[in-house]
Amino acid sequence: MPGEQQSVRALKSFVLPAIGGRRPWRPLTYDAARMMFNRANEVLGSNRTLHDPRHTATCLMSDDPTMPPVYVRHILGHKHLSTLDIYSNPSRDETIVAGLAQHERQRRQRERPPPLPPVPASAKDRRSPSATLPSSRAPIAPISSPVAETRRLRSTDAE
Structure with a gap:
């Protein structure tokens, strides 16, 4: 040693x-x-x-994908997030790789869109509007405005 x-x-x-x-x-x-x-x-x-270790640490933190830039800004004491742009100097190869990876992610998403979110249990239990009407009435078309809804309710009350 x-x-x-x-x-x-x-x-x-x-x-x-x-x-x-x-x-x-x-x-x-x-x-x-x-x-x-x-x-x-x-x-x-x-x-x-003395500034060189600070610059090196900032470059390493900026390149770390798990380190949010807002935290790097706070650690350095910078006022604006845009100040960190001077520490971000990707090489031409890194830029090309990142661009190709983004295009690949978009292609995969187009081919296999994410599944729809599950229907909440409360929505499954709701009954359709036609199920609440008396059987002698035909279902009413969806209302397009609050004014039409008010007219419909007044005509129903008059009967």
Whole structure:
């Protein structure tokens, strides 16, 4: 486990002093984290910033289909959901695959539409309007307006 020991030594020398590895314990401030990144950049010969891990985490959350974008927006503290568009950079191949998958879903839905929802039990128990009429009367056609219904009721009361 030599690689693991080397990682622990690097952690102790760069990270722990910045986050309070020295006594007295103190919270990690922005300036302390920035200095930690600067020291690591000098050793590694890189040019990373403190914003890079935030950007990486945002890209990973945005690409996760189980993570709603509104939660990503809230975690980042952005005011508008449209701000997340800068983190969404699908490749040409990903866009083509997503488009083909959408067309396939639409084709399957056209071939096999979803089944109709079951009829509620209360609707099955309802009797038809003609079943409530006396047998001497013919069924009345459906009423098209409240005015016609009122006229029909008045003519029935007059009889």
